Amino acid sequence: MQISAGNHIDLIVDGRECGKVCEINLLVRVRNFSGQVVLALEEDLIELDELGLYIWTRLDGRTSVRDLAELVSTEYQVPTKKATSDVAEFLEGLASRNFVVSVES
Amino acid sequence: MATKSVDVSVIERELADRGLLPGDALAVYCVGSMARGWANANSDCDIYVTTVSPFVHSDSFSQAVPLNPPEVRTIVLRVAGIRWEIKYWTAGQVEQMLRKVNEEAFVEGFPDDLTQREELFLERLLSAVAIGDSAWLDECRQAVLQSRFRAALVMRSLNRADSMIRHSVGQLHADPHAAVVSAHHAFRCTVDALLDNVGCHGSRTEKWRVRRVREAQQSSGLEFWTYWSMETMRDLTNDNVESWVKEVLLWCRSQQATISI
Numbered sequence A: 001m002q003i004s005a006g007n008h009i010d011l012i013v014d015g016r017e018c019g020k021v022c023e024i025n026l027l028v029r030v031r032n033f034s035g036q037v038v039l040a041l042e043e044d045l046i047e048l049d050e051l052g053l054y055i056w057t058r059l060d061g062r063t064s065v066r067d068l069a070e071l072v073s074t075e076y077q078v079p080t081k082k083a084t085s086d087v088a089e090f091l092e093g094l095a096s097r098n099f100v101v102s103v104e105s
Numbered sequence B: 001m002a003t004k005s006v007d008v009s010v011i012e013r014e015l016a017d018r019g020l021l022p023g024d025a026l027a028v029y030c031v032g033s034m035a036r037g038w039a040n041a042n043s044d045c046d047i048y049v050t051t052v053s054p055f056v057h058s059d060s061f062s063q064a065v066p067l068n069p070p071e072v073r074t075i076v077l078r079v080a081g082i083r084w085e086i087k088y089w090t091a092g093q094v095e096q097m098l099r100k101v102n103e104e105a106f107v108e109g110f111p112d113d114l115t116q117r118e119e120l121f122l123e124r125l126l127s128a129v130a131i132g133d134s135a136w137l138d139e140c141r142q143a144v145l146q147s148r149f150r151a152a153l154v155m156r157s158l159n160r161a162d163s164m165i166r167h168s169v170g171q172l173h174a175d176p177h178a179a180v181v182s183a184h185h186a187f188r189c190t191v192d193a194l195l196d197n198v199g200c201h202g203s204r205t206e207k208w209r210v211r212r213v214r215e216a217q218q219s220s221g222l223e224f225w226t227y228w229s230m231e232t233m234r235d236l237t238n239d240n241v242e243s244w245v246k247e248v249l250l251w252c253r254s255q256q257a258t259i260s261i
Helices: A052-057 A065-076 A080-096 B008-019 B091-099 B103-107 B117-126 B135-146 B149-172 B175-197 B208-215 B223-231 B241-254
Strands: A002-004 A021-024 A030-035 A034-041 A042-050 A060-064 A100-104 B025-029 B044-051 B061-064 B071-079 B084-090
Touching: A021 A080, A021 B241, A030 B149, A034 A052, A042 A052, A052 A065, A052 A080, A060 A065, A060 B241, A080 A100, B008 B025, B008 B044, B025 B117, B025 B135, B044 B091, B044 B117, B084 B091, B091 B103, B091 B117, B091 B135, B117 B135, B117 B149, B135 B149, B149 B175, B149 B241, B175 B208, B175 B223, B175 B241, B208 B223
Parallel strands: B044 B084
Antiparallel strands: A002 A100, A021 A060, A021 A100, A030 A034, A034 A042, B025 B044, B061 B071, B071 B084
């Protein structure tokens, strides 16, 4: 298994290339302050909303973006296309700050 | 599992007969494994006595604490083959320890200045069994529960886990075996955080971690056999070191999100 830590993960939406798998950067610290979940990588902080937390806790290095989108679609009753777009956008944001890495199986 | 339990009447009578119950005692209570129902044939009987003024007895010896007065008088004796350890804390010392875990102290960075002996005292209050009047003990227990003691212990366990995760990630390619040990340590710290979070403290006494996990599996959400599998490294082989380490570290990180401070 190769890991490419990157500033950018190309998660193409709209039916194309969503089989990519992401996992959390293990150096990211996680704290839950009375329900407010904060990710910290060195001095960089990100606060997760409910959807963000839902996705974050499923970044296990095995679940693809497509599968994550399916889970989000079911859990939050949103169309798959919208879920895919939301998941991809969220992960790209995290990747740009090195909070997640893509995994090539 | 064979366990020993507290016989309150025996303790009270024994202390009284030996002149070990000061007249100004506010509370006498059994603590530790005996109080928690975890004691085995080799366990000590640990007893705390809270007094108004320091207790002086010719058979006692001193244990240092960063409090005023700066010592806890302790007496060790054997009763029916069991080692009894009796510690005499003053009410003033207890108040000082409670101040160390209040909101103000938490913000300033507790628990670095709380010694093991003090931490053990506060932790043990929560599961203590009163011998005689329980009013003082009940009040103190409430004070601990309303303090930031729990949050501070959770934070410490999480911070330790962070540190071990960082070591493990760093070691993974250069020294995978070291990474395994660090990951295992991170796992234990994370388990401690889960247990601390539900008030099942004891990270300073590792020998009781299994008991704590078993006792708190409902409230902590950590199922015993899940814990046991990782604790005993059941799935680790020579061929899967890297994936095992990553699996453990991912588990630690995913748990962190669920532990509300």
